[in-house]
Amino acid sequence: MSHKILGPIAALLSAIVTRNLGMPLDAALTLATVVWVAWWWVSECIPLAMTALLPFILLPLIGVLSPNEAATALGDNIILLFMAAFMMAKAIEASGVHKRLALSLIAFIGPDSGRRIVIAFMCATAFLSMWISNTASVLALLPVALALADATDNKPFQKALLLGLAYSGSVGGIATLVGTPPNLIFASIYENISGQSFDFTRWLGIGIPMMVISIPLMAWYLTRNIQLSMPLQLPAQDQMSAYEKRVLMVFGMVVLLWVTRTTPLGGWTGLLGLPALNDATVALAGALAMFVIPSGQKQQPTLLDWSLAKDIPWGILLLFAGGICLAKGVMASGLGTLMGESLTILGEWPLWLLILILTLSVSFMTEFTSNTATATLLMPILAATAQAINQPIEILMIPAVIACSCAFCMPVATPPNSIVFASNRITIRDMARTGVVLNILLAFVTTAIVMVLV
Secondary structure (H helix, E strand, O other): OOHHHHHHHHHHHHHHHHHHOOOOHHHHHHHHHHHHHHHHHHHOOOOHHHHOOHHHHHHHHOOOOOHHHHHHHHHOHHHHHHHHHHHHHHHHHHHOHHHHHHHHHHHHHOOOOHHHHHHHHHHHHHHHHOOOOHHHHHHHHHHHHHHHHHOOOOHHHHHHHHHHHHHHHHHHHHOOOOOOHHHHHHHHHHHHHHOOOOOHHHHHHHHHHHHHHHHHHHHHHHOOOOOOOOOOOOOOOOOOOHHHHHHHHHHHHHHHHHHOOOOOOOHHHHHOOOOOOOHHHHHHHHHHHHHHOEOOOOOOOEOOOHHHHOOOOHHHHHHHHHHHHHHHHHHHOOHHHHHHHHOHHHHHOOHHHHHHHHHHHHHHHOOOOOHHHHHHHHHHHHHHHHHHOOOOOHHHHHHHHHHOOOOOOOOOOOHHHHHHHOOOOOOHHHHHHHHHHHHHHHHHHHHHHHHHHO
């Protein structure tokens, strides 16, 4: 039977069973909605973005949210933040400045040993993935990685270089709020439940230590048996163009404004008496500036134009909105409270053990499911669970959302894994054997980071 049919059938059965067990009608119907959405997201029987429209239809239909309440999810400031960040990333990709920065970093670290080349590639990819999509970061550096791999017949070096490229693309996205969709899903659901914002600077305090610890640890494991007989040559670079310089200047200013918005001493918003401005406002201003500032090139008059901007992944924005709407329904119906109360037994476990098991479970779950969909489904449930065991809601949400970016075993787990696997230089066995160790290592790192910093 088609998954398209099984989704609503499973939803109907869950509503009947939970209602007969005494669950209130609103909560039972909301759970049925979650089951239907989850089934279609996991099976991917229709595009994920189209499945994300279900909460906008079903939650008003069952009376949990009004149509106006559901529609507010589309106007959430996190949606605007990621939309503007996507647009600026398009300008960065079009200018080529991201590839220049990566090659410069590799040259700085040094191409004179296999270990240093792998570490340099991982650092460069992670740095790019902090600001643009991990897919774009890995695609930009894959030709360089393949050229270097072809310059030697050292098989361990080739595998370490390509796997390091894929894995660091995922880990780099953890470092910033705009680095990967799950981070912003956490921020939006956190704000909707707690009423407080989780801004760019606050996330940096968690994401940067996670990246700084994880990249060297992963590089050490990947390069433990590497020894090159001679240095490799990096591709030559032309002089930096005006286009690259201007894109870098605008994006650098946006990042500076993000970081200093509220710190130190209240940041520039406090100094100027503009406390209502948020990270989305800054990102939108940066994207708009790129549409105005000339690029210095005839074929591309301004840093960003609509032909570039219209190609951002709009489906991800719909997926965000559907997740926010679903989270609103889970909390408004009382389902979140019920689920949290049913998991209060977890409060008897040591907190570090609970976080470790949660992190391991999510990272291996994400090997076969969309990390964005996984984060969307788990965030409201974990928030309710944390409330039920008298912990801050972020104590369970943050490790889970980090784990969504730490799936290293399967080619289908993340776009970087898929891209590197498609090069036909890595086997599934290579990726799985390395990935399972790194999944476990980073679960312990995540647990330590959360226990110390959150």
